Amino acid sequence: MMTQNASALDSTSPAPQPASDQVPALSIAGVSHSYGARKALSDVSFAVRPASFTALLGLNGAGKSTLFSLITRLFAVQTGRIDIFGHDIGRTPGEALRLLGVVFQSRTLDLDLSLTQNLLYHAALHGISRGEARARSEELLSRIGLADRAGNKVRDLSGGQMRRLEIARALLHRPRLLLLDEATVGLDVKARADIIGHVRQLVTEQGIGVLWATHLFDEITATDDLVVLHQGRVLARGLVPQVIAEAGASDVNAAFARLTTQASPSSAGPARSSDA
Amino acid sequence: MTVTPVHAPPPARSGFTAGEYITCLTGIVWREALRFLHQRERFVSALVRPLVWLFIFAAGFRQVLGISIIPPYETYILYEVYIAPGLMAMIQLFNGMQSSLSMVYDREMGNMRTLLVSPLPRGYLLFCKLLAGTAVSVLQVYAFLAIAWFWDITPPPMGYLTVLPALILAGLMLGALGMLISSGIKQLENFAGVMNFVIFPMFFASSALYPLWHVEEGSPWLAFLCEANPFTHAVELIRFALYGKLNWVSLAVVGGCTAVFMIGAILAYDPSRGFVRRGPGGEA
Structure with a gap:
């Protein structure tokens, strides 16, 4: 992937091409979005490679959730284009959404239903037959260590367990791209480590492309692809060491601070700590 | 947590099979039924409301309101018998609004996103949701009829069957609305306004509680308003069907309104229209 630093921001540059000739898991090209007069996203372009972990780093209000709403077609794309494995989300939403699993920032589980019932409902929404859905549910629940709670109501689970269940649910229809919007917010250190470790395993062992939106620096590792989003604009993108080097910083935290300060000197403050 | 590879990614394919559509429909209906069963108080209140009208209101008004012989009735009837179809439609009206309340709740809680990011066509998903709500309302109506039978509301035995299509169509119209x-x-807080500005005016400005000729004697313009009210036609469709007859005008109005409301709802939930205007707070 290409890199770009704050001093050389060129919002008109095309989305970076993946290293191989593979179709990108996710391609976002020139996407802008406004809520009335307020611009939430401005000419956003980047790509997520298949079987890669891409961190989308930005403070609250950077536009991450708006971007997720566009990728999942909850909002219509006003300007630009979003493709999932080559399927335009605007033109062929069915084909695109079939390949997509998503974990939203706010919980979307039905608290009054059991774990299994939540999974079966999701399976039905993807047209997966009841027998197949049951088999997959049992398999996923045992993989996330919640098989013994299958019949319990979701409201009896802890925050970390609910997140694990949401990830399991997002994988039930066997997507090839997984979006997670601040999936570890509100969780304790162990639950966070558990979940991020689980997602990284999905990348390495199942070849799923992951877009991981976060504002926590310690969730990003040196081997990740990184996209820095600030005030609706992409400030930098590329492998983590490249972004750090091009920002002239020593680590992600410092690189982020430098990039955002250059982009908007008046608003840039200290980046939030990992325990925020 | 340990993860083992259990599958390869499926090849991309386009379109959906009939089986996938049916699975989706049954899943949504099943989830709606589960939610209904978990909310026993909703079931009880859905029954108590019309029964209070039947046992108390109708008993009090029996001597005040005379009912002449009007179609579909072929003889003089008690007031309780007259208002029974109106109360059946009232159950469906409240259920339709309750379903919309649950959609607002789902939207606020985020559950609605689960539905809307399904790959199946959004219009179809909303139709399934509508059908699920209608199925629940029909069950409530039959529970009401079972209790009302002990109160001398005894339509012809075949009427219990012939009223079913009318209930489904009326339920679809009110659910779509x-x-x-x-x-x-x-x-969610804004929903209280719906009670005041939709449910009560629709119910009272209709033929549910009094025949339109009675209304016309008192106020011709109000009678006109009642005639224009789709709920009146839902009541009359049910009333006629309960006695094995068909009111063509009501069928046309209810069918037409169902189509209009449904198209409106699909357009409103289209991301390129309704959602976009809501802004960041107005999640899907």
């Missing part, structure tokens, strides 16, 4: 309304409500 609720869905359309829910698309415009941003917060």
